[in-house]
Amino acid sequence: MASLCLTGCFMTAPTVDVVQPTQVRPVPVAIPVPVNNGSLFQAAGYRPLYETPRARMVGDILTVNITEKLSAKQESVSSIEKKGALDASITAAPFVRADQISKLNGKASSSNKFDGTGSTEATNTFSGTITTTVVEVLPNGHLIISGEKQIGLNHNVETLKFSGQVDPINIQPGNSVSSSAIANVRVQHRGRGQQDQAQGIGWLSRFFLNISPI
Secondary structure (H helix, E strand, O other): OHHHHHHHHOOOOOOOOOOOOOOOOOOOOOOOOOOOOOOOOOHHHOOOOOOOOOOOOOOOEEEEEEEEEEEEEEEEEEEEEEEEEEEEOOOOOOOOOHHHHHHHOEEEEEEEEEEEEEEEEEEEEEEEEEEEEEEEEOOOOOEEEEEEEEEEEOOEEEEEEEEEEEOHHHOEOOOEEEHHHOEEEEEEEEEEEHHHHHHOOOHHHHHHHHHOOO
């Protein structure tokens, strides 16, 4: 009984598996000894004159424009109908007069019908901007990014976490990328503070909600 009471008083909020850590520092790499081949052009030090800075290494930052919109609609219609009929007649029977045979005839019929209709519709829209950090570079060149943003306002703290896998070819000028071009996206937006507490269910109401049979 005690465990049942504790279950009714506490409720764990669902979580999103955001890639951790949400921030990382660049790891120093060994600098190879430059080889002077006598040419004025050195490939190791080449940088395109008009190159747009883009994230490519662990520790680089990348701005993500979150534009997520999910819509789902489902409708189902079912109809079942079954009919049956029985007509029985007796033409002769021992020890029964001919004028009584007609009274032994019988008829029966049955009919079953079921109609059902159901529909479900859901729409979720999420937009915003967050600057993430490259936490890993995959062998194929794709970038694993992860970031976190916290904003405190009027006794409330809004937390936004984001992670995903980016193909560098989808990075736009200005070192930004749309969330619609990111694979394995994980987004979590949570609030803590007075507003979050006001929207929660009280412990007594949660207790009766968990043990109520209806």
